Amino acid sequence: MKLVAGVDIGNSTTEVAIGDVEGELKFLTSSIVKTSGVKGTLDNVAGILTALKDACGNLNKNISDLDTICINEATPVIGDVAMETITETIITESTMIGHNPDTPGGVGVGTGRTIFLDELERIHENDKVICVIPKNVDFETASKKLNEGFERNLEITGAIAQGDDGVIICNRLHKKIPVIDEVSYIDKVPMGMLAAVEVAEVGKTIKTLSNPYGLATLFNLSPEETKHIIPISRALIGNRSAVVIRTPEGDVKERVIPAGKLILFGTSEKKVSIEEGSEGIMKNLGEVWPLNDVSGESGTNVGGMIERVRQIMGELTSQNIEDIKIQDILAVDTFKPQKVQGGLAGEFALENAVALAAMVKTSKLPMENIARKLQESTGIKVVIGGVEANMAVLGALTTPGTDKPLVILDMGGGSTDSAYISKEGKVKSIHHAGAGEMVTMFINSELGLDDYNLSEDIKKYPLAKVESLFNLRYEDGTVCFFQQPLDASLFARNVVVKNDEMIPIPTKDSLEKIRLVRRDAKKKVFVTNAIRALGDTAPNGNLRSIEFVVLVGGSALDFEIPEMVSEELSHYGIVCGSGNIRGIEGPRNAVATGLVLSYYNNLRG
Incomplete structure (x- = not known):
């Protein structure tokens, strides 16, 4: 033996x-x-x-x-994200924006000056005010003082509460006003400043404060000032409630780190701006293919990313940074949550981003x-x-059932590899950056999870919504019932069903949104790379000359990737399916x- x-x-x-x-x-x-x-x-x-x-x-x-x-x-592959634009919005004296609490009270839009609840006694009838209620004031006291203000004909147009008492305060009021609650940073709310509060009806989202022109109307902004408040309005899109407070100066300072340009070295040299998006980058990449190396414009976001890739690989492989060459990149459009400075509870705005996976060629x-x-x-x-x-x-x-000529797609964690073997046994192969780990990175980034393991589970396993303690509904509409009650903490939550385990997803995104992000990420990476890889290995680059494709690698075990790739390749008349190595x-x-x-x-x- x-x-x-x-x-x-x-x-x-x-x-x-x-x-x-x-x-x-x-x-x-x-x-x-x-x-x-x-x-x-x-x-x-x-x-x-x-x-x-x-x-x-x-x-x-x-x-x-x-x-x-x-x-x-x-061949090592490193994936990273290069932002199209990084804009940090700093509004002087901490102008606040809303944070979409679970239990706002009332409905409508209210504008006025911010005052503490205790100051109501000194307010005149013709003053429009929005009351700020600290956590040490209970809901009964708050509602009593607000009702006393209504009896004096005070124009109280809204309230901002630190606790989660929005609904129960509103239920006790003689006059319904929008009440924002769960404002953890209430001590940062500037007093005496013009503010606007909006609460939408149940099942709907705000319309005025998420619209830059709505904000311009409420705060009497000039066209130039309206341009600057776009990050605020964008951060509020999709919220059920919000509050915006204008500061004394009301000016906005922006610090923009330029996205920069990629410099592609292949049959020729090309510069392409990250702002052109993935389509522009991949088009230029095709024009200089095969790629010898990539660099980024110094002092820019993408320049820092490319340099970071080289440094990491240099340290890991004990080689000089100059000897590290990038032999392929995959660019995909995505979104990345960016923190908006001065938020009430750590608000984020989704910025357009370009994700880059780089395949590093080492000796x-x-x-x-x-x-x-x-x-x-x-x-x-x-x-x-x-x-x-x-x-x-x-x-x-x-x-079983395969023979030459044949094309394989090896879909792993970091790269998508393809090889064509002719009847004579001649093999032509290609490596492309981007695979399973890039999909996980997309899910983690676009859903703002900051949890790699959970993102990996969302990628691999089906989603469900726990509708009661005795049943859940899978993303495909199938309902599953249980003899024993589920954990009460799972009630009304979106979960990942990992074998017999249910993992709650700590995001307010709907089940449909999470599923869309997951499937979109897989299509952008695997379907794109499948077409690229087959085009590079097929005889004369003609996909229609390929008859059989066998999918191998860990990602070929995924519950939806083989189906996505097979569906796309069916347009070219290709028979495609997952391999069964050695029949077992x-x-x-x-x-x-x-x-x-x-x-x-x-x-x-």
Whole structure:
């Protein structure tokens, strides 16, 4: 028995296949673990050892019983976001904006000067006022004082409360006014300033304060001042309630960090502004393809991002920054929440952004270092087996019902790789930046979750709404009932259904919005890259010349990505489906299996 292990180091997982190459090749077992460290760095060795130990354990063998270990050539990929524009809006003396509390009271729009509740006694009848109610004032006292003000014919047009008493205060008033509550930073509200409060009816959103011209009308703004309040009105879109308070000077200071330009080096050199969006960037990329390197304009947002990518990879691979070359980028339009300074409760506005995934080309040195360290750790001969996509083709051909010519799409965590194998066995392959991790980044950014693990779960598992303690409704409309009551904390919440676990999503976005963000992210990354990859590997670049495509890699296990890619490729008459490596592994283990096959073929000459 001569055991050979194929090791596929991916961005997300490390996979192993073990075969007996003595006589006729027999595959014996496989394993999969989470990749340790960034793909293509020495940190990968710990994960490789764990995966090898698991696979050998399945055979009641030790790692020392292996004859050879084959590892793939791993190309690191880093994803980042370059903002189209970063605008920090600072309004002097902390002008406030609304924050969409769950329990506002009343309905309508009210304008007036801000005063403390205790000051009502000194207010004249012709003064329009908005009362500020601190948390130490209970709802009964607040409603009593407001009613006393109404009896004196005071024009109280609205109220701002620190507690969550908006509804119960409003229920006790003789006259209905809009009441904003849950204003945690109430101490920052400037007194004696002109303010506007708006509460929409249940199920609706505000119309006046989210409209720049509505604000201009209420605050008598000039055309120039109206331009400056656009970030405020945008931040309030979709809210059920809001408050805007004008400061003494009422001026706005903006600090803009320019988005900058990407400089693409390929068959020619091109400069393209981030403000042109993903379409402009990808169009220019196609004109200079194949890409040799990318740099960013210094002193700009995208320049900082590109430099950061080089520095990280330089540190991880112990190479000079000058030796780090970017061989591919994927640009996709997205949104990124940006904090609006001076908000009542940490408000955010969605800014247009361009997400960039960069594939960093390093020398073979990092892989040689990994091979050397792995050999030292195991005492087993380690060889660098071959290009990832080429190995994936060999593995994909073990899927029942496949034959040459064939195209594989290896959809992993960091990159989408494609390879075409002709009838004669000639292989043409391409690597493109952007895959599963970029989708996770989109979900995390666009939903403002700041939780990578939750974003990963939203990407992988279906969504549902808990309608009662005994049932939930899945995103496809299916209703599931339970014999035992669900946890009360899940009631009326949107959740991710992860196997038998329900994970609440801490956002006020609707189920439909979360689903839309998830599916949109997958389409932008995987469908875009599938078309790019097939166009680069198909004979003469003609997608219609391809008959069969096999999807492999971790993302091919996703519950909607294969369907999305298959639907898109059906327009070109292509038969597409997820692979089943060796008839048992599904779309996993293609590269690891290919590494063993390649070694065996070389052994047999």
